[in-house]
């Protein structure tokens with residue numbers, strides 16, 4: 691998979707890709723992440739990428755021209771499955787969307803800033819608008835990092851034990867059951883006996899029951915969507 695990220699803050703974005711699972715995925719050649727600084731595409735002398743809103747109103751708007759030039763250049767190089775815009779009024783990201791998108795070959799992610807982008811960018815270039823939740827961030831960059839993390843860990847071969855992504859919370863509309871490690875007794879706080887019983891069928895049943903209980907208590911809405 692190739693991910694092209696268009697941003698005015700590439701320096702803000704790099705470090706999450708230089709650690710842990712995303713770093714390993716890049717090193718294994720399973721994903722390429724390229725940052726494009728929008729300022730490199732602006733044609734005006736001040737190198738600005740934003741301007742005042744037509745009709746007045748507070749907040750600057752990201753201009754069409756640099757975004758057009760950047761996306762048009764990228765699209766001349768290869769086909770993209772989606773051109774994604776990170777925005778609080780987009781479709782809220784969930785595991786199902788991440789599963790689908792993890793199978794894509796090439797995607798562009800545009801990070802918005804200020805008040806947002808000129809509507810003509812959305813009308814003519816964007817194929818998918820994604821929000822990471824009902825709150826407003828200072829820009830799309832952190833949302834783009836969240837999206838990349840959710841996608842990259844699902845690419846086959848990224849996680850050493852592939853089943854560990856399959857047993858993640860949300861994969862089957864259930865939250866994960868509780869997990870424990872040694873010691874089995876810490877200050878009298880004991881691990882549930884079944885987990886140390888060595889009886890795998892019982893352990894599996896216990897995990898399923900706990901996942902269901904946990905989901906029912908915390909996120910009953912997930913059970914309704916089955």
Ligand code: ADE
Pocket residue numbers: 776777778802820821822823824825826827828829830833
């Ligand atoms: N940009 C600003 N807020 C955002 C959000 N909640 N999700 C995605 N991009 C954003």
